[in-house]
Amino acid sequence: MKLSRLKLWGVAALLGMGLMASQAQSASCRYVVTNSWGSGATANIEITNTGSTVLNGWSVNWSYINNRITNSWNANLSGSNPYSASNLSWNSSLQPGQTITFGMQVNANGAIETPVVTGAICGSSTPSSVSSSSRPSSLSSSSRSSSSVSVTSPSSSSRSSSSFSSSSLSCPQGNSWPDCPPSTWSDAYCALIGPPICVRSSSSRSSSSSSSVSSGVTSVELTRSMGIGWNVGNSLDAVGGETNWGNPLITQQLINSVKAAGFKTIRLPVAWSKFSDAQNFVIQTAWMDRVEQVVNYALNADMYVVMNIHWDGGWMQPTYAQQNYVNNRLTIMWTQIANRFKNYDDRLLFAGTNEVMVDGDYGTPTVEYYTVQNSFNQTFVDTVRATGGKNATRHLVVQGFNTNIDHTVNFAAIPVDTVSDRLMMEVHYYDPYNFTLNTNSNITQWGSIATNPNATETWANEAYTNAQFQKMKTHFVDQGVGVILGEYGVVSRLNVSGHATYRNYWNEYITKSAYDRGLVPIYWDNGYSGDGGFALFNRNTGAQLEPVLIQAIVKADD
Numbered sequence: 001m002k003l004s005r006l007k008l009w010g011v012a013a014l015l016g017m018g019l020m021a022s023q024a025q026s027a028s029c030r031y032v033v034t035n036s037w038g039s040g041a042t043a044n045i046e047i048t049n050t051g052s053t054v055l056n057g058w059s060v061n062w063s064y065i066n067n068r069i070t071n072s073w074n075a076n077l078s079g080s081n082p083y084s085a086s087n088l089s090w091n092s093s094l095q096p097g098q099t100i101t102f103g104m105q106v107n108a109n110g111a112i113e114t115p116v117v118t119g120a121i122c123g124s125s126t127p128s129s130v131s132s133s134s135r136p137s138s139l140s141s142s143s144r145s146s147s148s149v150s151v152t153s154p155s156s157s158s159r160s161s162s163s164f165s166s167s168s169l170s171c172p173q174g175n176s177w178p179d180c181p182p183s184t185w186s187d188a189y190c191a192l193i194g195p196p197i198c199v200r201s202s203s204s205r206s207s208s209s210s211s212s213v214s215s216g217v218t219s220v221e222l223t224r225s226m227g228i229g230w231n232v233g234n235s236l237d238a239v240g241g242e243t244n245w246g247n248p249l250i251t252q253q254l255i256n257s258v259k260a261a262g263f264k265t266i267r268l269p270v271a272w273s274k275f276s277d278a279q280n281f282v283i284q285t286a287w288m289d290r291v292e293q294v295v296n297y298a299l300n301a302d303m304y305v306v307m308n309i310h311w312d313g314g315w316m317q318p319t320y321a322q323q324n325y326v327n328n329r330l331t332i333m334w335t336q337i338a339n340r341f342k343n344y345d346d347r348l349l350f351a352g353t354n355e356v357m358v359d360g361d362y363g364t365p366t367v368e369y370y371t372v373q374n375s376f377n378q379t380f381v382d383t384v385r386a387t388g389g390k391n392a393t394r395h396l397v398v399q400g401f402n403t404n405i406d407h408t409v410n411f412a413a414i415p416v417d418t419v420s421d422r423l424m425m426e427v428h429y430y431d432p433y434n435f436t437l438n439t440n441s442n443i444t445q446w447g448s449i450a451t452n453p454n455a456t457e458t459w460a461n462e463a464y465t466n467a468q469f470q471k472m473k474t475h476f477v478d479q480g481v482g483v484i485l486g487e488y489g490v491v492s493r494l495n496v497s498g499h500a501t502y503r504n505y506w507n508e509y510i511t512k513s514a515y516d517r518g519l520v521p522i523y524w525d526n527g528y529s530g531d532g533g534f535a536l537f538n539r540n541t542g543a544q545l546e547p548v549l550i551q552a553i554v555k556a557d558d
């Protein structure tokens with residue numbers, strides 16, 4: 001960002017100085033306390049373009065006497081009282097009359113403060129304000145603020161409008177947090193669950209374009225921007241509900257922690273079969289709202305999102321007997337999903353399926369199996385493209401049979417598409433099984449650093465790994481099809497001395513080998529930190545559980 005500004009000033013220094021002078025008088029900056037609970041608060045800084053020209057790029061400053069920031073979202077935060085914040089890629093540009101909002105959570109040693117916000121663009125600052133700390137836990141529509149507010153995770157009824165009326169859900173006031181489940185839960189709990197995600201503007205952020213993603217970027221080009229990824233597994237893909245498999249609700253705090261650790265992409269597995277009409281596969285609006293809210297958590301953190309239909313009860317059986325049923329259900333469900341997200345920019349990718357196979361048959365697929373599975377991929381692409389909007393050119397991810405590399409290379413057919421260079425292929429990697437997944441195995445070492453031949457497989461070593469990923473590069477990346485390594489990882493063996501060393505080395509090597517060959521490696525995390533788990537982060541707090549392993553993974557794109 002600094003380099004690009006210097007280049008601009010170098011080209012036209014006098015013009016740039018004039019623009020800076022005009023910008024200094026063309027925006028208002030305001031600090032607004034949105035909620036407080038005695039020992040802390042959340043606040044937004046609102047920047048409104050009050051001029052007649054577009055503002056490109058912004059930074060602001062403020063300081064406290066006794067308050068200190070513990071978390072922030074929707075901006076690049078630096079400093080430690082005084083603080084500075086600058087734009088992310090997607091909120092750098094402000095149209096005339098538009099307001100962008102970023103926020104923070106603070107600890108308060110004493111009174112909740114409302115500091116003055118300053119900066120080169122803050123020429124027409126408006127007074128800071130604070131929300132009442134004595135609001136009741138539930139507010140009638142008449143007592144809510146009358147200002148119209150658009151949120152990044154609106155319900156279907158609000159998404160067609162740029163704002164909510166005073167009688168609908170607004171930004172946080174008392175217990176009206178968008179993240180709060182029952183309204184009886186405390187403000188402090190809601191603060192832990194996640195900060196408010198509010199944008200006051202004439203259009204929803206979900207329809208804005210990321211400045212870092214060009215509408216004409218190819219799938220291979222996009223994969224280079226996606227870096228290293230992380231799965232928020234066993235949450236939205238838990239059949240029956242987000243917490244049914246033992247994980248807490250996903251929060252903005254968790255996603256922010258993942259981004260801060262160095263991950264650039266989130267893979268969001270989803271079980272969509274929460275139906276209000278099971279006979280016609282109509283997805284519950286509340287479930288669609290929740291998935292959209294989590295998508296926005298990742299976009300707020302300026303991450304890429306790969307959202308799929310996951311296992312979901314295993315209804316995608318690739319047989320001739322089930323082919324028509326599955327393709328019909330895929331069409332109905334992906335039409336709903338794609339329409340809900342059709343205005344989101346290229347940071348959101350759709351993935352049609354996950355590990356399609358006939359239950360229990362892990363062998364080489366028959367002609368029937370892979371032919372039917374290829375038809376699922378084509379149905380997915382056709383359905384999404386038909387919904388129009390940004391889905392007409394959205395990057396779409398299809399899968400090889402059971403996400404097996406050899407089966408993908410040998411049997412996958414790239415779907416026919418209405419747009420060029422916007423498809424990606426997904427595979428997974430858990431070789432050798434006895435080391436990565438089998439907790440009953442005595443294979444507990446891996447690779448060239450292994451010291452005990454009896455604890456080490458004779459196959460699936462470094463050379464094998466390189467050869468497998470090279471196949472994906474040759475058959476897909478080099479042919480203009482980006483590749484997602486959607487899952488990989490090794491379970492923990494807490495009772496095996498020294499196992500962590502080999503686990504860390506395996507993950508480091510697989511990540512680097514895949515990334516160097518053009519793949520997007522996305523680590524599988526199921527949230528479980530006990531023996532046999534994959535967890536890197538505490539899902540409640542976002543704290544790193546495996547800092548050494550995390551660094552081994554994220555440094556692959558250095």
